[in-house]
Amino acid sequence: MINVVHTVKETRDQVNEWKAHGLSVGFVPTMGYLHEGHQSLIKKAVEENDKVVVSIFVNPMQFGPTEDFESYPRDLQADARLCEETGADLIFNPEAEEMYTDGFCSFVDMSGPTKELCGKSRPIHFRGVCTVVSKLFNIVTPDRAYFGQKDAQQLSVIRRMVRDLNIPVEIVGCPIVREKDGLAKSSRNTYLNEEERKAALILSKTIFMGQELVNNGMTDAKALINAMKENILTEPLAKIDYVEVVDFDDISIKDTIEGNTLVAMAVYIGKTRLIDNFIVTDKQLDTANKHGL
Numbered sequence: 001m002i003n004v005v006h007t008v009k010e011t012r013d014q015v016n017e018w019k020a021h022g023l024s025v026g027f028v029p030t031m032g033y034l035h036e037g038h039q040s041l042i043k044k045a046v047e048e049n050d051k052v053v054v055s056i057f058v059n060p061m062q063f064g065p066t067e068d069f070e071s072y073p074r075d076l077q078a079d080a081r082l083c084e085e086t087g088a089d090l091i092f093n094p095e096a097e098e099m100y101t102d103g104f105c106s107f108v109d110m111s112g113p114t115k116e117l118c119g120k121s122r123p124i125h126f127r128g129v130c131t132v133v134s135k136l137f138n139i140v141t142p143d144r145a146y147f148g149q150k151d152a153q154q155l156s157v158i159r160r161m162v163r164d165l166n167i168p169v170e171i172v173g174c175p176i177v178r179e180k181d182g183l184a185k186s187s188r189n190t191y192l193n194e195e196e197r198k199a200a201l202i203l204s205k206t207i208f209m210g211q212e213l214v215n216n217g218m219t220d221a222k223a224l225i226n227a228m229k230e231n232i233l234t235e236p237l238a239k240i241d242y243v244e245v246v247d248f249d250d251i252s253i254k255d256t257i258e259g260n261t262l263v264a265m266a267v268y269i270g271k272t273r274l275i276d277n278f279i280v281t282d283k284q285l286d287t288a289n290k291h292g293l
Contacts, residue, residue: 002084004076004091008139011092015053015140023050027142027169029133032056032093033073034082037177037185041146044174046087053140054083055092057099062128073190092140099135108134113160113251117153117264118275121241129154130161137167144170148177150184152262152277156251176276178204184276191272195237200269202235203276210263211278214285219257221245232267241266241273248279259285 005011015025026049028041034056045052056079063069076093083091107127114126137145147155159171177185182204183197192200206228218224228243245254248262257263259282266275 002080002088002091004080004093006093006095007098008094011053011090011139012141014090015051018051019141024143025049025140026052027136027140027145028052028054028088029136029145029147030054030056030079031058031072031187032079033075033187033190034079035177035185035187037148037150039082039086040177041148041174042083042086042088044172045144045146048144048172049142051090052088053090053092053142054079054088055094055136055140057092057094057132057136059099059128059132060096061100061131062125064122064124067122068188068191073187092136099132107131108161108165110157110161110164113153113157116246116251116253117242117244118266119153121266126154126157130157133158134161134165134167137162137169142169144172146172146174148174149277149279150176150186150275152248152264152279153251156248156262160250182208184274186274188272188274192269196270196272199235199237200272200274202232202238202269203265203267203274206231206265207263207276207278214257214263214280221255221257224257224263228263228265232265235269237269239268241268257285258282 026045028045030038058072060069108130109127110130119126147158155173162169162171181201183200209231210224210228213224225243229240232238232240243265246252246262247254248260254261257280261280262277264277266273
């Protein structure tokens, strides 16, 4: 049975023992209710490291007052089974009081990359993300940490934080994992009823349409955004939070689609807020140009 620990001390003691034997440590931070997307991160970590730690912690600091902290899905038993089957070695599952001791008043804040996209509608979110991830990095001291591209802004923000604060960890981004019908895997998909689940496919359909437009030579960001918004609004249950084209490194708004461009969206299906995105690479644009598009 996989070892599940609940304190900072237990986690540090185990990691220090591994490192004393010269073993490398991979780390996958999660909020639990794990699915195939998380599993792909754990698999990658297992392939590239001697030992793997998975944290399962629903971080109250990154939820706003009207958001779904209390109702966020939790199932530690199922999570432990998935971690064990996938090859992880340790689960760090702290209580909030273990992570944020009485009188806690130190935060990791960021300007720039956190101002656009999810940062607009969720103003406290990334302060909570950066604070908890920096704490987890200090506790686990991993050689590599693994994050999914579905949360592309988070991936960019964490990479910037690690660079700016000289945290000695390699950040590894991993591709979006999708359901067979295209919907990006997300713990929040469980909130959707049957009708909403069908309606949610408008996100992936719009992402695939956007990719096709770029592959066919569209480079005007405004034209792409308008086309994607029009497509989303064909679904009556969809309400757009944002559709934006930004630089993947600093999340600044772009007028022209070029290499390293992130095309990202957040859409409400009923009361459930879902995100999806795609990244435009230089290689993708070169391929389009070679075909005379």
